[in-house]
Amino acid sequence: MNDNVAHVTLPGLILLSQSAGGLKLRHTKIRVAQGGNYLSSFKGRGMEFDETRLYTPGDDARHMDWRVTARTGKAHTKLFREERERPVFLSVDARAPMFFATRGVFKYVQAARLAALTAWSAQCHGDRVGGQVFTEAGGVELKPEHGRRAVLHLLQKLVEAEPPNGAAASPGLDQALARLVHHARPGSLVFVFSDFRGLGTAGEYSLLRLRRHCDVILVFLYDPLEGQLPTSGRYRFAHDGRELSLEASPDAAKVHAGRFAQRLEALTQIARQHRMRLIPCLTTDDPLAVLRESLRISHTNR
Secondary structure, three states: OOOOOOOOOHHHHHHOHHHHOOOOOOOOEEEEEOOOEEEEEOOOOOEEEEEEEEOOOOOOHHHEOHHHHHHHOOOEEEEEEEOOOOEEEEEEEOOHHHOOOOOOOOHHHHHHHHHHHHHHHHHHOOOEEEEEEEEOOEEEEEEEEOOHHHHHHHHHHHHHOOOOOOOOOOOOHHHHHHHHHHHOOOOOEEEEEEOOOOOOHHHHHHHHHHHHHOEEEEEEEEOHHHHOOOOOEEEEEEEOOEEEEEEEOHHHHHHHHHHHHHHHHHHHHHHHHOOOEEEEEEOOOOHHHHHHHHOHHHHHOO
8 A cells, every 4th residue: 555644646546456356346245134134135237227017926116116006006017127337336525524543544545445446346347437525515426437547537536635624614424425316326336435424314314315226335434543532641633733632531431432332333223224234444454355354245155
């Protein structure tokens, strides 16, 4: 890894292409715990509507054509055909809290590396690659395209992303997820790389809408200090010329750990309820190892 701890560089993200060939995103099977183990097969390619026919027992109820059913009085279901390749859409959080770490690399650097590895893997297997990079002030969406140029375009946007100076213009995350719903085509494999700070009811609803037509993987980035504070000592943090002192204590550490556990549990419940995969990733983790492990079940159950 040639990127430093606080910034990403285009050469560093391009270098990750040498490691991404072994990652397999297509034809994966992912287990989601929901009242036991739920086995969900990702569609290997995107799906396009083809025609409507009479419903037969065993058809997927999610594909019911309610409009035709209401008009004819008989249950109908939609049929789909496979596209030639599957869109892979990568949403990367570049808000100010992502530019933080006490160990390893900044959460944003980790997110960018994970996104780059995923993009190179998708390109290697012939899938189209697009994405979204967002800050508090706004964001940019890239239409999925195939080829190396599409990946390089996304990587350049990752390199250019910087948090806004001064006060944040808006919460950011819920708005970004709402835009994501409109840009990720049905049948896409969607990754969201974020610390999910500020996820509200509107953002959760956007994830639900997205999951109705896409396979969704949430990659939760966090620093070790966010999960567990020290129990003693005084610690000083600095950023952009500002300093903050923290007096550690067992009581403060317990409260802090409890709040983090609640936050993680809430995100876990959202993922479980909507049948999305949740992948935790520390700032000290090896991003390639994280992706390999998260897809390990896919490789062993093909």
